[in-house]
Amino acid sequence: MALFLARRLATMLATLMAASVVLFLVLDILPGDPALVMLGTEAQADTLAALRRQMGLDQPALTRYLAWIGGVAVGDFGLSYTWRLPVAGLILDRMAVTVPLAALAIVISTAIAIPAGVLAAASHGRAADWVIIAASQIGVAVPNFWIGILLVLGFSIGLGWLPSGGFPGWEAGVGPAIAALILPSLALALPQAAILARVTRSSVLEVVGEDYIRTARAKGLSRSQALWRHGLRNALIPIVTIIGLQFPVLIAGAILIENVFALPGLGRLIFQALGQRDLIVLKDVALLLAGLVILVNSLVDITYTLIDPRLRGRVA
Amino acid sequence: MKRTALWLGAALTTIVVAMALVAQAWTPHAPNRMNMRARFVAPGDPVHWLGTDHFGRDITSMILAGAWQSLHVAVLAVALGLGVGVALGLAAAARRGAIDAVLMRANDVVFAFPAVLSALVLAAVLGAGAHTAVIAIGVFNIPVFARVARAGALQIWARDYVVAARAAGRGWLGITVIHVLPNIAGLLVVQATIQLALAILAEAGLSFLGVGIQPPAPSWGRMLSDAQTYLDRAPHLALVPGAAIALAVFGLNLLGDGLRDWLDPKLRRTR
Numbered sequence: 009m010a011l012f013l014a015r016r017l018a019t020m021l022a023t024l025m026a027a028s029v030v031l032f033l034v035l036d037i038l039p040g041d042p043a044l045v046m047l048g049t050e051a052q053a054d055t056l057a058a059l060r061r062q063m064g065l066d067q068p069a070l071t072r073y074l075a076w077i078g079g080v081a082v083g084d085f086g087l088s089y090t091w092r093l094p095v096a097g098l099i100l101d102r103m104a105v106t107v108p109l110a111a112l113a114i115v116i117s118t119a120i121a122i123p124a125g126v127l128a129a130a131s132h133g134r135a136a137d138w139v140i141i142a143a144s145q146i147g148v149a150v151p152n153f154w155i156g157i158l159l160v161l162g163f164s165i166g167l168g169w170l171p172s173g174g175f176p177g178w179e180a181g182v183g184p185a186i187a188a189l190i191l192p193s194l195a196l197a198l199p200q201a202a203i204l205a206r207v208t209r210s211s212v213l214e215v216v217g218e219d220y221i222r223t224a225r226a227k228g229l230s231r232s233q234a235l236w237r238h239g240l241r242n243a244l245i246p247i248v249t250i251i252g253l254q255f256p257v258l259i260a261g262a263i264l265i266e267n268v269f270a271l272p273g274l275g276r277l278i279f280q281a282l283g284q285r286d287l288i289v290l291k292d293v294a295l296l297l298a299g300l301v302i303l304v305n306s307l308v309d310i311t312y313t314l315i316d317p318r319l320r321g322r323v324a
Numbered sequence: 325m326k327r328t329a330l331w332l333g334a335a336l337t338t339i340v341v342a343m344a345l346v347a348q349a350w351t352p353h354a355p356n357r358m359n360m361r362a363r364f365v366a367p368g369d370p371v372h373w374l375g376t377d378h379f380g381r382d383i384t385s386m387i388l389a390g391a392w393q394s395l396h397v398a399v400l401a402v403a404l405g406l407g408v409g410v411a412l413g414l415a416a417a418a419r420r421g422a423i424d425a426v427l428m429r430a431n432d433v434v435f436a437f438p439a440v441l442s443a444l445v446l447a448a449v450l451g452a453g454a455h456t457a458v459i460a461i462g463v464f465n466i467p468v469f470a471r472v473a474r475a476g477a478l479q480i481w482a483r484d485y486v487v488a489a490r491a492a493g494r495g496w497l498g499i500t501v502i503h504v505l506p507n508i509a510g511l512l513v514v515q516a517t518i519q520l521a522l523a524i525l526a527e528a529g530l531s532f533l534g535v536g537i538q539p540p541a542p543s544w545g546r547m548l549s550d551a552q553t554y555l556d557r558a559p560h561l562a563l564v565p566g567a568a569i570a571l572a573v574f575g576l577n578l579l580g581d582g583l584r585d586w587l588d589p590k591l592r593r594t595r
Binding site for chain 1: 429430432433435436437438439440441444445446447448449521525526528529532533535548551552555556559562566569570571573574577578
């Protein structure tokens with residue numbers, strides 16, 4: 009087990025390094041002179057020279073890369089050119105929005121999808137099953153940012169129940185902050201729930217014929233009681249895997265949804281960084297988001313080998 | 325046997341493709357013609373069937389022209405992913421060893437960059453536009469096709485007729501072209517259909533953010549981002565393009581599912 013964990017960790021670090029090299033090549037080497045990209049061709053010579061010095065562009069590429077990665081490793085993400093602030097601080101501020109947003113979305117989608125999936129499996133081939141299948145087919149086809157707009161149309165403009173965008177900050181109190189996150193996390197959660205419900209349904213259906221379900225039924229449990237108590241736990245591996253595989257979709261969705269609702273999160277930050285051509289912030293946030301995806305996928309890998317030890321040997 | 329998904333999917337996809345093709349030759353109005361005296365016309369108007377936007381542009385015409393733009397980017401992106409991914413996947417399955425290991429690791433790296441993220445990064449260097457969208461979405465498609473092709477090819481390589489062909493002295497390239505590729509073609513078509521649906525969604529997202537298709541070319545994603553400003557006075561501006569995206573994606577998804585059931589009943593998911 010220790011060997012497996014060590015191997016998995018090494019793979020994760022190697023993937024992270026490779027991702028950082030790709031980002032460095034695209035944003036630092038490919039443009040030729042990143043300082044010129046950031047300031048534009050109209051820039052004053054001395055401003056340009058100062059930025060080149062700050063970015064260390066007089067140094068060889070390898071030195072610059074090592075300085076960047078060395079800094080990131082100890083939490084020093086460099087200085088944002090437009091905000092004139094340490095990028096680490098900017099990122100921490102924005103995480104206070106993106107992390108609760110993503111967490112809320114995962115909670116909502118799981119809370120919708122697992123009961124829906126088990127219900128569909130329990131009523132296999134009957135009306136409830138068909139309704140849930142149809143709803144999930146539509147759910148995966150609808151763009152999350154459109155759902156966001158529709159929710160604003162219904163709940164903000166129509167009913168006036170919830171804010172249509174913006175974020176009051178956690179210092180305004182938990183209530184208003186959560187209220188600002190409800191519609192965005194719903195928009196993020198619904199397409200995810202559609203996918204998750206399908207997977208839950210088919211993986212519960214896989215275990216329906218197992219002996220232990222028949223035993224549970226023989227003990228006097230109803231079909232759905234048996235599925236809930238004994239089927240779901242055994243169907244959990246594909247479900248956990250999909251939650252992990254869907255994580256990049258969630259990150260991509262957060263970038264869009266934060267822009268629909270003008271939420272000051274990481275997605276908004278990277279979008280603004282592009283607008284202001286702040287390559288320093290862009291590179292750091294991109295690395296952070298890609299790193300999150302890599303981390304979550306490794307955790308999922310490790311989790312399901314914990315759930316099912318038979319899978320351990322299979323992972324190289 | 326019922327093939328509802330296949331037929332409905334094929335019908336919806338045909339409609340969207342027809343919209344795109346018709347827009348090349350004809351739209352009810354010029355999609356970019358502004359008319360400040362006919363702004364925010366509601367749908368159901370005899371002249372502007374689906375209404376007009378904040379510049380008085382005809383929504384019907386923009387949706388038709390947008391279908392072309394959307395499919396155009398999606399098809400190019402999937403073709404890029406398919407071409408490169410399948411070649412890599414087939415090579416990995418045929419050669420195994422180091423190529424295989426490197427490819428699988430590289431897949432993990434690419435998977436860490438969803439199209440929206442890589443598009444934002446690429447836009448800083450290449451500029452925003454359809455080309456950035458094609459590259460960002462296409463690159464994310466490479467590992468998808470590489471995995472599907474590799475997994476499919478590995479199964480074929482274990483078949484007796486391949487063993488026989490090897491014994492007869494045929495090289496790996498010949499076996500791949502003559503035996504492997506034709507046998508996984510169905511699998512690839514199904515995957516390509518599903519990836520097209522995802523590419524349309526991704527492209528809409530990129531255009532919504534302003535890093536995809538650029539004006540003056542109409543795009544469904546940008547129509548939605550424009551619509552947000554006028555949500556309280558003209559909700560149809562948000563409803564129509566969103567429905568167009570959902571319809572296109574829904575159709576392609578159904579078509580993909582239907583094709584899978586039709587081509588390989590063994591793969592059919594329990595339903």
